[in-house]
Amino acid sequence: MSPLKIEDARALLVRIVQGLYDMRHSPVPGALVKAQFIAEAAKQDSAFSEREYGLKNFLEFVKTAPEIAVQIRIGSDMLLAPATAGDLLSAYARPLPRLRRDFWRAFIEFAIAGTTRLYDASEDKIVVEQLPTTRKGIVIDPVSREMQIAWRKAFSGEQPESVKGPLLGSLEGAGTAIFNEFARRLRENPTVMHAWNRFLQKQITDHVAAWAAANEVPEERWCSGTSRSDDGPAKNRCRPKRTASVNALSCTTFWTTCQSKTGCNFVSRWSGC
Secondary structure, eight states, X not given: OEEOOHHHHHHHHHHHHHHHHHHHSXXXXXXXXXXXXXXXXXXXXXXXXXXXXXXXXXXXXXXXXXXXXXXXXXXXXXXXXEGGGHHHHHHTSXXXXXXXXXXHHHHHSOOOTTEEEEEETTTTEEEEEESSXXXXXXXXXXXXXXXXXXXXXXXXXXXXXXXXXXXHHHTSSOTTHHHHHHHHHHHXXXXXHHHHHHHHHHHHHHHHHHHHXXXXXOHHHHEEEEOOBTTBOOOOOSOOOSXXXXXXXXXXXXXXXXXXXXXXXXXXXXXXX
């Protein structure tokens, strides 16, 4: 077998990563990509060795292809995705924290006119107060409707064309109908729904973490453990608490549907999420 020219090798790598990403709708483990890469090269009666190009390993070879984004994970396999899917790739970089249920709800449920949400650090709880109020606490500004739509658009933009078009199209309406249509499109493809859940969990976690840092709220107050990653057990990044917690991967499906229905009361009707 003759070795692949490096230009042909890069083109094959890009094709494999794009194909697997389009099929999985999520980043692809490096070991899977390399196995398929070697198999495809063999079908072309060609051999592959990174050393033919003066490289030490497969990671170095991947980095020579600008069309591919790579996420290194300590103690686990690297993840690959098209360079256009950087945001979704980052959502799989590490196990994500489990947010306390009350924090999740306080940030993700839309604001209700005439009320404010406060975190009372002395009692370690979140309260919803009618305005005006004399209650002391750290103000929580829920994620706006516009931001939540922007998250959906960002996620949709990183999907294959066959998925991207319908998802973006579902967001062109007005009112709550767009959330209902977006949820319907997600339900048509469970793998896309899973990827969206992961993406959404990352956005909310980052949002809450930034709020906590700005207000000097310790991580162990809003985080109650770490979710299991897709390829390994969880690592407790924050101290587990007895307070109820929520793993977005198990609850965002309900939330996406609930949010789109005018009958959902965002303060009280969460079916355990």
